[in-house]
Amino acid sequence: MNHEPRNMSNNTVLKVENLSKVYRLGEVGTGTISHDLNRWWAKMRGKEDPFSKVGHVNDRTQKAQKGEYVNALADINFEVKKGEVLGIIGKNGAGKSTLLKIISRITAPTTGRIMAKGRVASLLEVGTGMHPEMTGRENVYLNGTILGMTRREIDQKFDEIVDFAGCAKYADTPVKRYSSGMKVRLGFAVAAFLEPEILIVDEVLAVGDAEFQKKAIGKMQDISSGGGRTVLFVSHNMASVQKLCGRVLLLENGNLKINGDTDSTVRHYLQRNKDLVFRAPLFDRKDRKGNGIIMFQDLEILDVHRKPLTSIVSGMDVIIRVKLEARANLNNVIIRIQIANELGENVFTCNNYHSSKYFSFNSGVHNVNCIIPKFPLTSGIYFIHLHSFTEKGLADEIEYTYKLLINDGDFFGSGKLPMQKDKILVKHTWEIK
Numbered sequence: 001m002n003h004e005p006r007n008m009s010n011n012t013v014l015k016v017e018n019l020s021k022v023y024r025l026g027e028v029g030t031g032t033i034s035h036d037l038n039r040w041w042a043k044m045r046g047k048e049d050p051f052s053k054v055g056h057v058n059d060r061t062q063k064a065q066k067g068e069y070v071n072a073l074a075d076i077n078f079e080v081k082k083g084e085v086l087g088i089i090g091k092n093g094a095g096k097s098t099l100l101k102i103i104s105r106i107t108a109p110t111t112g113r114i115m116a117k118g119r120v121a122s123l124l125e126v127g128t129g130m131h132p133e134m135t136g137r138e139n140v141y142l143n144g145t146i147l148g149m150t151r152r153e154i155d156q157k158f159d160e161i162v163d164f165a166g167c168a169k170y171a172d173t174p175v176k177r178y179s180s181g182m183k184v185r186l187g188f189a190v191a192a193f194l195e196p197e198i199l200i201v202d203e204v205l206a207v208g209d210a211e212f213q214k215k216a217i218g219k220m221q222d223i224s225s226g227g228g229r230t231v232l233f234v235s236h237n238m239a240s241v242q243k244l245c246g247r248v249l250l251l252e253n254g255n256l257k258i259n260g261d262t263d264s265t266v267r268h269y270l271q272r273n274k275d276l277v278f279r280a281p282l283f284d285r286k287d288r289k290g291n292g293i294i295m296f297q298d299l300e301i302l303d304v305h306r307k308p309l310t311s312i313v314s315g316m317d318v319i320i321r322v323k324l325e326a327r328a329n330l331n332n333v334i335i336r337i338q339i340a341n342e343l344g345e346n347v348f349t350c351n352n353y354h355s356s357k358y359f360s361f362n363s364g365v366h367n368v369n370c371i372i373p374k375f376p377l378t379s380g381i382y383f384i385h386l387h388s389f390t391e392k393g394l395a396d397e398i399e400y401t402y403k404l405l406i407n408d409g410d411f412f413g414s415g416k417l418p419m420q421k422d423k424i425l426v427k428h429t430w431e432i433k
Helices: 033-044 096-103 136-146 151-165 180-193 203-207 210-225 238-244 262-277
Strands: 012-024 069-081 085-089 111-116 120-123 198-201 230-234 247-252 255-261 294-302 318-326 330-340 346-351 359-361 364-372 380-390 393-407
Touching: 012 096, 012 230, 069 096, 069 230, 069 255, 085 096, 085 210, 085 238, 085 262, 096 111, 096 120, 096 198, 096 230, 120 180, 136 151, 136 180, 151 180, 180 198, 180 210, 198 210, 210 230, 210 238, 230 238, 238 262, 247 262, 255 262, 294 380, 294 393, 318 330, 318 380, 330 364, 359 364
Parallel strands: 085 230, 085 247, 120 198, 198 230
Antiparallel strands: 012 069, 012 111, 247 255, 294 318, 318 364, 330 346, 330 359, 330 380, 380 393
């Protein structure tokens, strides 16, 4: 990998050429002396790794074969201009984090090269670059020094960093005592305020609260437009991508599928993602997270008479029935149902945790009904995401489990439909005194 700015135009700060990353599943190294010798001989002659060419597409839904070579990234090419905010999107396992780790010099590519101008600061996971035994103050100075800044430069930025992160009170407390939100706020502030030429931000902003996410996006806009610095932004929140990014890369199974304008690329991704998701029944979905002690099996939308619905009218009483399998006797189970709009933004959440009504299940299959009186959304298409938690953490998570079609109805009982720009309806009354 080459981080020297050769063969780059004056306005280009990052150039990725023929980049590939190959992993061998189940083993470290090639596993045989003959393969190691072949790889070494190819490297001595300046040739590509002969085993990287046999890598399969990185489809994580397929069962792995022992010793199989998989392309986490395959022949990626793109350039980024000074002051540009580039979005990188794709499903889990598409290769986004691998690409950012290579650009950040955390790992090396199998083939290809990267050329970058200036300092690169990365925020790839909660607590990136933070030493847990050191205080927040010490970590700020450590990271600044790694980025090549002088102590005087860091002194000038220190107050801004801790104020932005909202942790001035805990600056002299070891980072290991910080919450995940505090860690990500401080990590982002360090990366943003120490003025790198290229700032890389992965999905970690999702850990922060809504106020911090808004501040972080505003800061990234300031960095790019006012400071002329470059931002690479990875997120599953398409609304944030559309707001922040001028151009977007879409990765799919390690391949660069689209390098284009934000709106059309996001629309293509959302539509393709939904089309692929809804082909598989819920019990057979492979794109799920969790330890598997609970597995979602099915979901249906019912009316108050327990009859299936194909669409919902605003204001009607609705039951969301979730069928799940408990693979052990479980207590203190939390089921979370999220309703999201077409951009992937969460609109509202139903969560038995909020009502302190924890579930207990015996091993086996169970139905859980979530009753929503006077369904509060206006007309449009929405999607349901499912999550389950036990005392051991996340048990099962599946996004886009169900496509909801909502039609406008007489929510207020007045015979008048809501305003077109309204999305959430709230029952209310008026009085004059």
